[in-house]
């Protein structure tokens with residue numbers, strides 16, 4: 020005991036820590052609780068002296084929110100799926116690692132690597148594995164190749180030649196003449212631009228970025244241009260109204276005969292629509308009869324840059340799965356998340372369990388061997404009970420971490436927290452809190468934080484209660 | 493079930509790749525353990541006792557040699573198929589199981605035709621627990637037991653599956669002196685009752701001598717002597733065995749034999765026929781001294797410790813290898829108080845002569 024005369028000295032020594040704790044830990048917690056119970060709390064207005072109604076309005080609002088319920092569902096689902104799987108896997112790996120001598124250190128390092136790697140970076144790698152590297156705008160385009168044909172049976176492929184984020188070119192050969200097609204991505208179809216490089220034999224066109232449309236152009240017989248867009252809603256035509264001449268279109272000897280473009284759907288053997296064939300009548304430079312010239316915008320199934328997972332599935336004769344792209348299914352999204360989170364959670368758990376395993380006295384195993392215990396019984400009756408304190412620790416921290424899941428979703432889906440076209444589909448509690456904060460919705464954010472706290476608290480209590488019975492210390 | 497060890501050798505390869513020093517933990521162990529006997533395996537720390545035990549139960553592979561249980565060659569059999577019970581040096585009771593679960597565990601492992609019903613298991617657990625007198629403690633965890641109780645649980649666990657052979661690795665080393673005495677009697681009793689061939693490892697010679705039918709004295713992996721405890725004590729084969737057995741330990745002197753006269757310093761203590769003249773180590777058991785004012789061996793008296801029935805006379809002599817000579821004499825015989833020296837006569841059957849180079853016993857008739 021410090022003698023009371025000197026207690027003030029002790030307090031002085033403690034003061035820096037106490038002050039820091041009070042300012043950065045205690046006050047934020049108190050403030051969170053306060054804001055959670057004040058309706059529509061706004062810090063600026065609060066500073067200006069405004070008062071707010073006290074009550075549980077924020078909590079009601081949270082539970083009334085569809086988005087909030089989605090978050091709750093996602094969070095709980097991910098927790099319930101990933102914690103048991105990762106714990107069981109970590110246990111098996113740790114036991115396996117512990118029972119081998121050669122390469123043990125090496126494999127241990129390998130398994131530990133994810134732990135020291137940034138989870139956003141890993142997430143991006145996983146996203147690439149389940150899909151195609153790059154952002155989702157480009158993803159769609161690369162699934163299409165553009166064919167040009169002067170006769171239906173003599174196809175000439177337009178190949179992708181350049182690309183950056185918003186703009187890329189295709190090059191193709193028709194009748195020994197190279198044609199280029201530039202596509203640019205734009206948010207709005209009404210603002211589609213024709214890229215202004217008309218020199219030589221160059222087709223120009225634009226492409227709409229937002230979902231799934233490609234835009235091509237043609238020149239109308241009156242000299243204006245016609246843009247043809249293939250969209251999910253079907254073929255759409257737009258007249259650009261531009262007056263400048265397009266040398267690229269000098270495919271016809273007579274510009275007044277410039278093409279009007281028609282589109283036919285292209286079907287595969289199963290009758291599914293896999294693209295569009297655009298065609299127009301064209302008179303060859305050398306003269307002669309006009310021929311029908313085709314461009315086919317077609318889905319290509321053998322693209323090297325799809326993710327390794329789908330590559331493998333197809334290699335073994337399966338059907339490609341839309342894991343994380345636009346209009347992918349919830350189950351597929353969750354599957355990817357579970358794989359990623361489990362993988363990410365393994366190293367820490369393996370490390371802890373390996374430590375636990377190595378501290379188990381080897382004589383228990385010798386004794387078990389002499390008693391004729393089978394391997395499975397050794398695992399279930401000896402290893403697991405003796406490891407139970409570590410297992411309990413790993414499970415409890417796993418649940419706590421699982422309820423705070425956020426970065427892993429960002430890693431895979433980006434901060435839209437969902438596949439393209441469906442933002443927020445995989446939003447989690449922590450993500451919801453961030454978003455509410457970003458939307459200046461302090462009350463809602465605080466209330467959600469308290470709800471999250473309550474859930475974690477209850478789950479941890481249950482865990483501790485269960486482990487009291489099952490854990491041997 | 494008799495156990496036959498045939499040239500059993502265990503060599504541990506060296507850890508360090510640079511130095512090629514192998515450890516020969518057990519060297520050419522050749523011995524038949526008779527059926528139903530309790531054998532004490534005795535030797536200083538690191539002499540290969542545990543290693544021998546582990547080879548018998550199959551936890552360690554032999555480097556060479558063979559082991560038979562009865563007529564079965566078990567050399568390459570895995571531990572679970574050997575039917576041995578082992579009590580570990582520190583018991584290795586499963587800490588998360590109750591005493592009952594611990595004892596029942598080996599029974600639950602039985603499969604196939606040996607599989608027991610729940611009732612049979614409980615019955616046999618009860619039986620084993622009764623045998624070691626812990627049937628009151630079945631629902632406790634090992635951590636709630638005293639060392640002696642834990643040890644008995646370990647024995648019950650080893651016995652419950654009716655092993656062909658029971659192995660005990662220094663089971664008493666963690667107990668206090670009284671418990672040690674008590675439990676070693678118990679081990680003796682249990683062994684007598686079950687008649688299971690038992691090998692008992694210890695580095696405490698008293699323990700081994702008191703309960704074993706046969707003792708095996710080992711040193712640095714090599715068997716020094718095998719025999720009934722009293723025989724080994726009365727007739728050690730070499731200086732090591734003589735020194736290792738007996739408390740207080742044997743007193744060793746440097747001396748010589750000249751014309752059949754065994755001399756310590758200039759004094760002829762006994763005569764031995766048919767031994768060529770040579771330098772000797774002379775070992776005299778503490779109880780081999782008789783206080784006699786006319787005795788040939790003169791020592792400088794240090795103190796007399798009275799221990800009730802006996803007294804221990806502590807003295808010194810220039811020829812003694814031990815710093816002090818301890819002799820046990822009847823407490824009726826008084827040593828003159830205040831005297832500087834004490835003279836002893838030596839009982840001829842308590843004096844052993846050893847070759848000075850080989851330290852092997854020189855067997856001869858001593859008078």
Ligand SMILES: Nc1ncnc2c1ncn2[C@@H]1O[C@H](COP(=O)(O)OP(=O)(O)OP(=O)(O)O)[C@@H](O)[C@H]1O
Pocket residue numbers: 504505515516517535536537538539540541542543544695
């Ligand atoms: N796994 C091993 N690798 C290398 N050397 C070993 C190994 N196990 C034992 N030894 C060596 O073999 C020798 C015999 O060991 P053992 O454990 O049999 O001794 P012990 O007689 O049981 O000793 P204690 O009375 O101290 O238990 C020792 O020198 C020891 O260092």
Ligand SMILES: [Mg+2]
Pocket residue numbers: 541542543581661662
């Ligand atoms: Mg040992």
